[in-house]
Amino acid sequence: MVELAQQSKAKENALELLRKQIQKSTFKQHQAITINISAPFEKPVLKQETTVSTPNVGPIVKSVASSRTTSHDSSIKVPKVLPVLKETPNYNTVESVFSKPVLKSPVPTEAFWTPYHTEDIPNFIEPKDWQEFENSAIHPDITALNFESLQFNYAGGEHEAWERLMVSEKLNRTNTGRLTDGFIRAYSHLDAGGWWCDAGVDARTFANLKPGEKPPIKRWGCYKPNQPRPKKDESGQIIEGKFIKYEHPQKLN
Structure with a gap:
């Protein structure tokens, strides 16, 4: 009896072990199928x-x-x-956006005026000064409007250059209003004559002008003396061969 019982118990153990192996195998197969089905196929995007x-x-x-x-x-x-x-x-056939622009009117190939010599000289300009302006290629109309040769004023008893250059109230003068002797000696070369060029109207007055008003003439200009004074260094010594070619109104803003 004991032997039969042992054999029966062994069979039950064997059947139980076989049943577990079958369940384990079935679970693995089911898991593999689930994994393949749950992972959807992604359609490629072109x-x-x-x-x-x-x-x-x-x-x-x-x-x-x-x-x-x-x-x-x-x-x-x-x-x-x-x-x-x-x-x-x-790109060899595409027109560039930076192509050369086409001018609306042709570029002039000739100058509007060609310098020439004329004998028609204004009476307020000396021939030698007029010749200088022609050699500088200044248009005759510009010369006549802006330049003049200054002369000695017999009525006033002095050269016109003094009236153009010594007009500032800041210049050193005596009690009678006369310029000091030292200043007169320093500028004695003005009496030898020269030409004067006006500076034109005073542009600083444009903002305050009313309709119909004309701007005043500026008290400024340039004087080129025929006999320029020698140039001096900081110590007051004359520099050999150096001259002050142009003079302007002294101490005038």
Whole structure:
């Protein structure tokens, strides 16, 4: 009896062990099927290429991958994609945006005025001064409007250059209003004559002018003496061969 009981118990243990192995195998198969089904297949997205249409161009073939495998199933391949033709413009035939502009009117090839010699000299300009202006290629109309040769004023008893250059109230004068002797000696070369050029109207008065008013003439100009005074250094010594070519009103703003 004992032996039969042991054999019966062994059979039950063997059956129990076989049943567990079958359950374990069935669970693994079910798990594998679940994993394959739960991982959905992602349809590949094909990149669209934009084509440019331009005349006189040659085709350029752009390579695209023919197949691709997914990480889930190596047996599935992406269908082949045909190559895309991309056209590029021919820059040799495209007009540049920085092309040379076309002038509305032709550029003049001749000067509006050619310097020439004339004997028609205004009476307030000496011939030698007029010749100097012609040699400098100054237009005769500009010369007549802005230049004049200064002379000795017999009525006033002094040269006109003093009236143009010594008009400032800041100059050193005696009690009678006469310039000091030292100043007169320093500028005695003015009596030898020269030409004067006006500075024109005073542009500082433009802002305050009313309609119909004319700006005043500026008390400024340039005088080129026929006999310029020698130039001096900081210590007052004369610099050999150096002269002050032009004179301007002294101490005048």
